[in-house]
Amino acid sequence: MNAEVLNEYLPLFGNAALLTVWLGLAGIGLSIVIGLICSLVQFYKIPVARQIVRIYIELSRNTPLLIQLFFIYYGLPKIGIKTDPAVCGVVGLAFLGGSYMAETFRSGLEAVDKVHSESAFTLGLNKLQTFIYVILPQALSTSIPPFVANVIFLLKETSVFSAVSLMDLMFTAKDLIGLYYNTTESLFLLVVFYLIILLPVSLLGTYLEHKLGTPGVRQSIRKNAASRKERKTTIKEGVVNVGN
Amino acid sequence: MWGIEVIFKGKNLIRLLGGLGTALEISLIAVAISIPIGIILGILMAGRNPVIKAILRVYLDFVRIMPQLVLLFLVFFGTTKVWGWDLSGEVSAVIVFSMWGAAEMSDLVRGALNAIPQHQYESAQSLGFTPLQTKIYIVIPQCVRRLIPLSINLITRMVKTTSLVLMIGVVEVLKVAQQIIEANRMSAPNAAFGVYLFVFALYFAVCFVLSIAARKLEKKWS
Numbered sequence: 370m371n372a373e374v375l376n377e378y379l380p381l382f383g384n385a386a387l388l389t390v391w392l393g394l395a396g397i398g399l400s401i402v403i404g405l406i407c408s409l410v411q412f413y414k415i416p417v418a419r420q421i422v423r424i425y426i427e428l429s430r431n432t433p434l435l436i437q438l439f440f441i442y443y444g445l446p447k448i449g450i451k452t453d454p455a456v457c458g459v460v461g462l463a464f465l466g467g468s469y470m471a472e473t474f475r476s477g478l479e480a481v482d483k484v485h486s487e488s489a490f491t492l493g494l495n496k497l498q499t500f501i502y503v504i505l506p507q508a509l510s511t512s513i514p515p516f517v518a519n520v521i522f523l524l525k526e527t528s529v530f531s532a533v534s535l536m537d538l539m540f541t542a543k544d545l546i547g548l549y550y551n552t553t554e555s556l557f558l559l560v561v562f563y564l565i566i567l568l569p570v571s572l573l574g575t576y577l578e579h580k581l582g583t584p585g586v587r588q589s590i591r592k593n594a595a596s597r598k599e600r601k602t603t604i605k606e607g608v609v610n611v612g613n
Numbered sequence: 614m615w616g617i618e619v620i621f622k623g624k625n626l627i628r629l630l631g632g633l634g635t636a637l638e639i640s641l642i643a644v645a646i647s648i649p650i651g652i653i654l655g656i657l658m659a660g661r662n663p664v665i666k667a668i669l670r671v672y673l674d675f676v677r678i679m680p681q682l683v684l685l686f687l688v689f690f691g692t693t694k695v696w697g698w699d700l701s702g703e704v705s706a707v708i709v710f711s712m713w714g715a716a717e718m719s720d721l722v723r724g725a726l727n728a729i730p731q732h733q734y735e736s737a738q739s740l741g742f743t744p745l746q747t748k749i750y751i752v753i754p755q756c757v758r759r760l761i762p763l764s765i766n767l768i769t770r771m772v773k774t775t776s777l778v779l780m781i782g783v784v785e786v787l788k789v790a791q792q793i794i795e796a797n798r799m800s801a802p803n804a805a806f807g808v809y810l811f812v813f814a815l816y817f818a819v820c821f822v823l824s825i826a827a828r829k830l831e832k833k834w835s
Contacts, residue, residue, distance in 0.1 A: 431820035433773040436813050439787060443794075444809035447616070447802075521678070528680035529777065539682055539780075552694035556687055560679065567678050 374554045378545060385541040386562045392455060392535070393527045393566075396462025397520055403463060404470025411471070412478045422471070429468035435529045437461050442533040458530045466523045473519055477512030478504060510581050517574035524567055538562055616804030619797045620811050632789035633815055639703060639778065639785075640771040643710035648764060650711070651718020658719055659726040669719070676716040682777050684709045689781045702783035710771060717770075721763045725756040758834045765827035769820045776816070786812050 407422045429437075438461040441452060452460065481504050489499040531540035542559040546552050620626055654673075657665050676684065689705040692698040700708075729752055737747040779787045790808045797804050 427821060428817060431769070431773075431824060432813055432816045433776040435776045435779065436787065436809070436816055439790075440809040440813050444806040447804075447806035525678075525680040528682040529780075532780065539680075539686070542686060543780075546690055552690050556691050556694075559683055559686065563679060563683055571674070571678055 370553050370557060371551070374551050375558065378551070378554060378558055381541055381545070382538065382558045382562050385536055385538045386566060388535065389524075389527050389530070389537045390566060392458050392530065392537070393462070393524045395459045396466060396527070397523050399459065399463035400466025400470050400523065403467030404474050407467060407471035408474035408478060411475050426468040426471060429465055430472075434461060434465045434526045435532055437464055438529065438533050454530075454533045454535045457533050458527070458535050461533075462523060462526065465526065466519065469519045469522065470516070473512050473515045474508070476515075477508035480511045481507045513581055514574065514578045517570065517577060521567060521570050521574065524570065528563075616794075616797075616801045616807030617811070619793060619801045619804040619808060622797070625793050628789050628793070629786060629811070629815070632784065632786035633819070635703075635783065636775040636778070636785040637772065637819070639706050639783075640710065640768065640775045642707050643714050644764075644768050644771055646707070646711040647714025647718050650715040652722050654715060654719035655722025655726065658723040673716045673719065676713055677720075681709065681713055681774050682780060684713065685777060685781050702778060702781045705781060706775065706778045706783060710774065713774075714767060714771060717767055718764070721760060721767070722756070725759045725763075726752070728759065729755055762827045762831040762834070765823055765830065769823040769827070772820055772823070773816070786815060 407426065410418045410422050438457060441461055441464075442454070442457045445452070485503050485507070486499050489503045494502065527537065528539050530537045531543065534540070538559055542555045545555045620629065654669060658669055658673075660666070685705060688709050689700065689702065692700055692705075733751055734747060737751050742750065775785070776787060778785055790812050794804045794808055
């Protein structure tokens with residue numbers, strides 16, 4: 370590996386990484402909005418809209434991003450819908466991500482026990498209050514680990530953006546390999562920059578998973594703690610009994 | 614209209630399906646390789662040896678955190694430069710997808726093994742089962758039930774990921790679609806819409822059937 374070449378390529382890869390991150394974040398932000406709307410439609414079983422959401426989710430989950438991008442970027446202009454590469458990338462990512470986010474949020478919402486919303490009703494909370502104070506907080510804590518997994522997945526998917534001529538990390542690497550044949554340096558920087566982007570998110574995900582835990586894990590921890598307490602008290606009682 | 618007719622002109626349809634065949638072939642070979650390797654790695658991961666677990670952890674995390682396209686580039690361009698191997702795009706794709714599939718599969722196997730509660734081992738022992746009998750009659754049947762729908766999901770993901778091989782020059786559906794559009798540039802200037810829509814529908818048809826099957830099995834066996 371040549372240090373000079375690395376130095377020379379570093380700013381190129383830096384800029385490309387920034388583009389990857391910006392487009393990724395924009396796409397993820399949009400997909401969170403789409404996901405929230407779709408999950409609410411499914412959770413409250415709104416007629417018609419629910420069927421549309423179902424079709425959208427199936428279409429988006431069962432096709433690769435590359436094909437979606439090709440269709441948006443090369444196909445749609447032929448019927449008059451022109452997009453520039455960046456918009457196309459963000460829209461494509463949001464189209465793909467929206468369904469993944471929707472499924473995550475929906476399963477989070479469904480994981481909240483029916484008893485909770487019923488109790489909230491009896492206590493006099495209206496539908497909106499029940500949602501904001503009772504359902505949402507619990508749903509959020511269960512959806513966070515799969516949410517982070519989705520973010521990582523979507524950031525990884527941005528690697529196909531080079532297909533619609535966006536100068537992201539893959540594009541830069543391929544370009545430099547093709548032009549100067551400094552394959553080792555280009556591939557090294559490619560891996561390093563993807564690690565810089567993805568590793569912190571992945572570590573954050575692991576941390577949050579440990580901290581929040583899935584509800585199952587948390588319950589079992591609580592159960593263990595409870596049984597430990599029980600054991601302690603019985604031991605104490607035993608001691609007391611012996612003392613008597 | 615919109616270039617749909619181009620698909621049915623001459624041998625275009627057969628060529629497109631052939632391209633899909635190439636993509637499916639790569640993913641099926643990769644799945645066939647990655648399932649046994651994944652099962653072995655998963656059993657090792659669920660085991661007790663800390664050194665093996667640490668090494669596997671690093672390998673699995675690297676493969677799962679890197680975009681598959683980066684892995685494809687590493688194998689396709691990297692091996693040529695470092696060892697002078699002249700791998701074809703198809704072979705690189707099979708290598709990468711097998712490595713990636715094995716990593717994903719091992720995680721599923723580990724999950725399935727860890728999901729079996731300890732008391733089942735203890736009950737089996739108290740009923741006089743030997744460790745081998747416990748595995749054959751109690752552990753394996755439950756794991757297989759849990760793993761089959763998950764592996765079908767993995768195949769779906771694999772099929773979707775194979776669309777990436779276009780970027781290392783393998784002639785698959787998208788490449789064929791590009792060629793068809795290029796060839797009919799004069800007679801049907803709007804062919805891109807219809808042809809890419811058709812490719813979209815092709816992928817959807819394959820993956821939709823697979824995910825329905827996975828969902829059915831999951832419901833039936835859970």
